Amino acid sequence: MNFSAVFIRRPIATSLLMLGVLFLGIIGYTQLPIAGVPQVDIPTISINASLPGASAETMASSVTAPLERALAVLPGVTSLTSTSSLGSSSIAVQFDLSRSVDSAALDVQTAINAASGDLPKNLPHPPSFEKANPADALLMTIAVYSDVMPLGKVDDYVENYLAPEIARVQGVGVVDYHGQQKPAVRVRINPEAIAALGLSLEDVRAAIAASTTNAPKGTLNGEHQAVTLDATDQVVDADGYAALVVAYRHDAPVRLRDIASVVASAEDIRQGAWVGGHQAVMVDVHKQIGFNINQTVERIKAELPRLTHDLPASMHMVLLGDRTQTIRASVVDLQFTLLLSVILVVLVVYAFLRDVRATLIPVVTIPLSLLGTIAMMDVLGYSLDNVSLMALTVVIGFVVDDAIVMLENILRHIEDGLSPLDAAIKGSREIAFTIVSMTVSLVAVFIPLLFMGGLVGRLFREFAVTAGIAILISGVVSLTLTPTLCARFLNRQTAHGRGRFHQAAERVFDRLLAIYAAGLRQALIHRRLTLWVAGVTLAGTVLMYIAIPKGFFPQQDNGLIGGVTEASQDISYTAMVERMHELAGIVERDPDIEHVYYWVEGDPSANIGRLLIDLKPFGQRSASVYDVIKRLRPQVASLSGISLYLQARQDLQIGARSSKTQFQYTLRDANLEELRHWAPIMLKALGDIPVIQDVAGDLEPVAPRLTAVLDRDTMSRLGITPQMVDDTLYDAFGQRQVATFYTQLNVYRVVLEVGSHYQLDANALRQLYLTASNGKQVPLSSFVRLENSTAPLTINHDGQFPAVTLSFNLAPGHALSEAIAAVDIKGAELGKPVGLTAVFQGSAQAFRASLSNQPLLIAAALLAIYIVLGILYESYIHPLTILSTLPSAGIGALGALMMLQYDFSLIALIGVILLIGIVKKNGIMMVDFALAAENERGLAPEQAIYEACLLRFRPIMMTTMAALLGALPLAFGSGAGAELRRPLGIAIVGGLLISQILTLYTTPVIYLFLDRFNRRQTRGLALAD
Structure with missing residues (x-):
């Protein structure tokens, strides 16, 4: 049965069907929301309780501990952290991703009710709780100030009018304040x-x-x-x-x-917030769980002109920290990258086919695959974000592969004298199994990603589904529309070519084919040497994977910098404010900074301040966020009496506890005195590690009492x-x-x-x-x-135990894997007491979990392809021949990353998994035609694989070059969000370059080696019978 023949003979129905796909895709594109990364809801509940006048020790023992005991036994709790300070207790409970935040909230309410009997009777009111999502960054901050009106009047306006109006906007969650002067x-x-x-x-x-x-x-x-x-x-x-x-x-x-x-x-004169030299009331706007960040911000901005118009004349409003500016810039840049990839792929196809009509036939696959995928993304509730657009961009290079293979086979039959219609029917029948094999085995690569657990699995599920849908649609288009168009628009002039360019290009390709044929003959003659090269490539891939530094998620330039300031424990509120003014003045002088806003809250301690920095838009600044941080460090270090810890704000926030720097290392001990003794020792030891910097801790020195x-x-x-x-x-x-x-x-x-x-x-x-x-x-x-005497002003708990969280940033040129290994070694050298445990938290913890799963994920992808190919070929041996193409891609990807000094991040891992699917296409095309030649024409294996390699050389070159150039804009992009996408492009480009050179020679030799092994096994079984 010829599946494609039905569509070839009904061109109108086929074209209308594809027009319907285009129409649905256009509608879906207009409805898809825009976001930085896929929406990941981490079910988290924040509980707050207050007992005015109580010390931190009293709050920890009489309020925090009873609540923690009740909360710890709830089903699905993955993290339980708390902070007890003067008169207040704050607890964060994080649940497994499988839990609904609404059902978790009901469980938390039950736990609070159960603990109420153990709480102090003089609590002013019962503990309160609210839903939260640490993966959601702050939407924006609105600063309101007046040079004429008292700040209390400004606060009245903000609390009674502005904040309620903002809170009513669809998608807005919690609205809170800094510098409130009620x-x-x-x-x-x-x-x-x-x-x-x-x-x-x-x-x-x-x-x-x-x-x-x-x-x-x-x-x-x-x-x-x-x-x-x-x-x-x-x-x-x-x-x-x-x-x-x-x-x-x-x-x-x-x-x-x-x-x-x-x-x-x-009410509280020991807190304040400032922006641009003005004391202000800051309104922090957070997103409600389940709503899109870009749509929510657009709704808020639509209300701002009305709210600004209603302001008293002397009152001013400033919009700060709008994350959607960089999100939009990143999405626009990625859309440009996608368009550039389309253009490069079209040029590759034209360079090989040298005819406009022949070029347009496979190129039609691109908009159909992309828009069809977008329609499905709309149905599935996905967004246009860095991950989904990255998937769409990278698949451009190989959604045309199937159509190219189909087109090239039909053109070959037209050259042999068949009419376009007959050639389309015969060619589609011959190549259908190859296309199905390539499509299904490529989609199989993404199956392990769908079963990844945790936050990382949720994050990349959207990538896997998006890419998989695009590939499936391209396979269907190649089996239906492509042969239909070939039957209607190709002719013998197209097949034979015309013009000087065509003839010159054909001569170049013939010379290239002749060089390859000569090299292939030598590889087949010197099979042992070729097998040795393949073995060395495999060993080199394993060794390079072990050696390459590994990272978690590429650091993004979102144009936002967060800072925590720390002064001596006994500093007064007034003195701390003066220090903050001096520090902000230094920061504001940087030419790439647009806004600096900061606040100090005197309770429980005035020695900690917070600072946020908005950088100018990408087109208006000359330095990246990391260059700005590097530039600021020596400048603020000259200011005595205060320390500043800076980190670039990221889209992906993991962990309920905040820290002064990015990666967290938590010490826990039931003995508080032992913990307070060892935490400074560990802090000093981490400061001596050269691969990390900005080492800080949340153990505040005890304050005078x-x-x-x-x-x-x-x-x-x-x-x-x-x-x-x-x-x-x-x-x-x-x-x-x-x-x-x-x-x-x-x-x-x-x-x-x-x-x-x-x-x-x-x-x-x-x-x-x-x-x-x-x-x-x-x-x-x-x-x-x-x-x-002295006493702690805050007491932190993690998993019900007293805890101290140390944090650090990576030193330039070093990867997270190096930092974690160095910290582990340093911790072991210190000889900590048995009761003191140390664990990584937040991003570092998620990285360590993902690192242990990486080999399993790659093995699962290989196994999925092996099973699919084994079923398609009804063979245990031939899938191994096809999979033998992969080590060369691996060594190319890892080598490119190491050469360009990139660590092996999760994005690079996705690139390697994609390579597994892309590169094996070459093996499929060779093996498929070799088996057909053996079975149908009775050729010997040596002659069959030799002819298959030469016959499929053109489509192999076309598909590989299309995939390579499609990924090239990702590898060398420099716009907003490029740092996130670059490792993916580098891995694909490097892997395709090396694999293209090696697999054309190693795959035929391995095919013969495994064929001989199979024949020997078959003869041995026959003799045994």
């Missing part, structure tokens, strides 16, 4: 004044708390009318609170303004309780929120503290008085002794 009334007490009047801080706090309320009053229900009752029970501004009567002394009122400074200020040692006997005699001491200290130094008042817009707080000049040092505590049971004021110093 309006509040601050009451700054003079402790000497209240002591002189016989008042305590608790007396003042109680008076303020009792002065304002907002309770229901009821209704008067008359005979004819109902009247709602109200009262002026709220105090809503600083002037109102200043006039409050706190007490009476000598029949005269003591008003709050007599003993305190009462000002309109902010002033402990009030209570004389309980004296306190008992005076009638003073420890709770009274705690309340007094909290009133004085804790920014205690003592009252709440309500407006139509929002809820506001009254914050109590002593004056700033009473908060400078330990002498401040000597100014505090408490009321004894006899009503007299007693100085705190009379029953409290002060001791200086």
Whole structure:
């Protein structure tokens, strides 16, 4: 049966069918969303709890630990990390990718309910949680500031108007803030004044708390009318609170303004954010799980003109960190790369066929395959991203292969005198099995990718499916439309050629064929030498794979740099802000930087700041993101008292815990003191490793702590309780929120503290008085002794154990595999205690998992092809002949990567897997025709393979050159996102170059060797019978 004959005899139906594919593809293209990388949803739940005034140790033991115990037993938990700090606890639970984030959220709620009995009874409110996805980068940041209005008014506008409007946009998830200055009334007490009047801080706090309320009053229900009752029970501004009567002394009122400074200020004055020299409120906009980043940002930008128009005249809005700018630039550049690949492939086909009509026939396969694939991508919910477009670009080079093979075989029959119709029917029948073999075996290469687990598997599944669909469509087009077009548009003039160019090109090809024929005869004569070359190639491939440095995911230039600053542990908030201003001033002077925005949050510690850098668009800057980082390092190093850790922001974020630098190495120990002892030792040891740099850790040196040692006997005699001491200290130094008042817009707080000049040092505590049971004021110093000590401000857990995360960046010219090996060696040399364990986290952990799977993945791809070819040829031997083409491609790919100083990343691995599918096509074309010659014409194996090689030399050259030039723009591209695609192109180009030279000679020899082996085995079995 001739499958193609049905379509050859019905050209109108065939053409209309293909037009339908084109139409569906065009519709799908207009609907596909744009993204940086495929959407990968990592089910993650963030839990937050607060207990104001509690130390980090108290939060870790009484709040974090009970929650962790309940969360750890949930099904599918893969990671459980937490941070306990002054008054707050933050826990991140990451689930297996097979879990739905919605069902995971229900489990988390159940776990929180189960742990509630073990939590402190004085928690202000139950722990809250929200869904998160660490793989999603921040969508954008919107900075709002005013040079005229108080920042509290700006904050009011942002919180009450701007943020809710942004949150309502479809696709927007969490909206949070930096530098928030929520309006509040601050009451700054003079402790000497209240002591002189016989008042305590608790007396003042109680008076303020009792002065304002907002309770229901009821209704008067008359005979004819109902009247709602109200009262002026709220105090809503600083002037109102200043006039409050706190007490009476000598029949005269003591008003709050007599003993305190009462000002309109902010709830938390120890945090702030800045951009361009302006203090601002930063709004971070995150994407909701399951929505496309580009579409969401477009919706937000569509709202911005209206929101900007509604701003008060003196208020300004700045859009920062828009990731979609580089995503669009990368996609546009990749689309240009795709178009360039199409042009190069067309030129290759024309150079070999030397006729416009003959060239257009296989070239038609390209738009049909691409648009048909795009239609299926739309159905499957994929996006136009770096991975899917990379798949479409790389398949351009070999979607024309099947059509070229079909066309070349039909042209050969026309040259032999058959009519175009008869030639199309006969040629398609002869070549159909070859095309099916090439197509199915090439698609089989991607089967192992579909079964890869984890994040990497999710990421490359889209690549495998996209490329596989394109190849299947090209195979169908080659068996249907290609012979149909050949029957209608080819003639003998096309087959025989005409013109000087055709004749000159034919002479060049004939000379090339003659050179190859002579070399092939020598290879067949010196078979042992040729087999030795094939063996050395195989051994060289294995050795090069072992030797080549290996990486995870190529580092991208997304035009965004993240920075973490660190100063001494005891630095004040004011001093830290001054350091940040100096540092930002240095960074802003770089000519390739567009925006610098940064923030400091004083709780739990003022010594950590955050900084984000927006680079100018690609066309407006001269340096890459890594050049800018390299340029900034020595400049900021000259600034004393502060350190800056920089890393380029990436599309692919793995791990729930953030770190100062890119790759994470976590130390865990049940013994906190042992952990705190060994973490600095390990940090120093990692700093001595030459293949890594920017080594940092999240173990903050313990901060100074002033402990009030209570004389309980004296306190008992005076009638003073420890709770009274705690309340007094909290009133004085804790920014205690003592009252709440309500407006139509929002809820506001009254914050109590002593004056700033009473908060400078330990002498401040000597100014505090408490009321004894006899009503007299007693100085705190009379029953409290002060001791200086230290305490951690944060305690991190990983897997319920106390943990310290060390992090590092790679030194220039070194791969992640080298860094991980060096860190492992250094850790083993130190002789850590048994209770201290060390594991890689985040990207480093994912890399290590993928590294162990790489040989298995390659072996699985080889096995899949072997099984498919064995079924197609009904032979155990012939698939081995075809697979013998692969070592030469491997050594070419690895050699090209090493020569150009690229590591063997996951993208390069995909290139090698693609090569497995591409290169074996040469073997299929040789073996297929050799077997046909043996079976149909009775030729000896030597003569059959010799004729097959010469007969298929032209299509082999055409298909290889098409695939090679199709990948060339990927290998040498330089636009946005090129660093991600380059390893793939280099691997394919290098592999095809070497394999093209070697396999034309080694494959025929291996065919004869295996054929002889098979015949001997067959004769041995026959004699045994």
